[in-house]
Amino acid sequence: MKVIQSFIVLVFGLTVLVTNAQNKIKIEYKPEHPLKEKIEGQSSLNFDFIIENQSKDSLKLTRLEVSLFDKQNKLIQQKFLDNNGTAPSINTIPNIQWNSVSTNLLFNPFPDVNSMTDKLEYTFTFNDSIEIKKVVIPGDYEQATDFILPLKNKILVYDGHDFYSHHRRFDYEFTPIKQLGFTGNFMRYAYDFVVLNPEGKRYLNNGKNDTDWFGFGTDVLAVADGEITAIEMNQKDDKTFDIPSLKDKPLALYGNYIVIKHGENIYSMYGHLKNQSAAGLKVGDKVKKGQKIALIGASGSSFFPHLHFEVRNSINHQAEGLPSYFKNYNLILGSAKKEGTTHTITTGDIIQSK
Template structure:
């Protein structure tokens, strides 16, 4: 009799836990954005740059204890499997900045598995919360084809000071962060952006301590259009003072860049050149036709700029819901110390030293 009671008790507990798990699953909403991420080709792999938006609609505390991804080819055959969990003295799950939701909350989780095999056509993510609640999310990325060839926007030796890898500040733009969201942003317009810094022959960025704009070798350098197109936005009146009006972003999402030029190349493909020098694009207006390689401004320090550099990005529009797009450049050299590698067409990465041929 006692044994039978124990069995009934265990069964009741299992049923209760299953009910709790099922209810908890219903209280967790996970979506990914963009809805169909683009596959950016880097070397011999693809790079997936997208975010998960995780929403806890319960009053319970949720903690992400494991995240697994299973990747499949077009025939639904497993190609790769990776995970983050709580194992070890420095658990890999802790590489995700925010893994706990205290009651009703919503936040971004940047995809922590950006590099994928080129054969992959579908990814299945399994989120495990509190060790026993599983929620799945299916991602079907698509290849990105750039219709026009792009030159680099500067014709000199460059350091890719910051690109859009997982650790880049461009990649980690949190549009769900309340102050940013309240300004109207609903996507990551700089998801595939670059900060280019000019180098001299000794690979130095500036003379003295770099305290003055004129100390930097790039300050005042020509900025060139990467391809033919039409100007759809331009600002040239901002001072080179590393400042911008944050509230102005609510009406103009491009105000972040101080002085800028945006060129539309074809439907939903615009190149954006930011932090340009005061009045350096004064000759241009919206509607002007631009030729590939045409000078459109000079490097400055306008807007949110710590030092003279060119912020370059490709995006699908100039509004608050803009999303970034990959960019591939043609005919440049990747400088590897005393060696040089010729690149016919490809991306560049944070830390690369490059030069247009």
């Protein structure tokens, strides 16, 4: 009898411990409404989990599972990361340890989903025993305005917004970034475009000088009709910017830039432009699709001359990125060409406007 009573106390005590631990772990995700981005017949999800340990106990994420369901709530697929083996897959997530009270941002590690997915159920397991479920319901993204590419040249998508891209992995929970006022990922769906010559080269010589790069001084075009809502053209092409200024000027990262409004909460942003290259444009000016608006430069946070392009829902610190789909271009595949579909282009693609 005493053995049974002790067993009940032990189990009951464990239940209380797990319940208390669950109550002290807060999991939310951003943006509030994740989008299904179209990528060649399937969809991609680009959002983040913010996980807060509100207790003084240490936590470690030991397993993460996702289940995908269709509109009839039927299971489509399941995937997981765990701590099994000598090189556990859970270790592909950078921050899985919470020492006492702390917060980590976790980039959704399962970006590719079947296009029929209507709901995702994530199961987080901490310390091998604490399970917390989180349901995510994404929405389809339909672009209201047709975009052309912002460059006529043969271009390399040097860095897009795939799972490994630095645009995708912007940690706005990182203290220095958070202190500047950023609360989301404004470049969540951004691109870095680099101009190539006919042989597929990016630059002459060793590329140390801006003028070595084939793209430096190349025309930048408006992707659609719109109105200029922000512009800066006074920064030098010296690959530098004032980090503290981001607290008051969230676009300072891009050196010289132009932002065009295309509709309610839809802004295209063109960054790292050449000093004084906007040909007299100003805030309030209307521009047409395909109109030359500036030249590629190397201003702001730029390692070399290229065009940073993104679509976002505002120009403040709370901005979140939006997908962008382009029309009228070819995908260059060595000596062959393939007509581009109106879907996302991705890191490594070589493309050219028709």
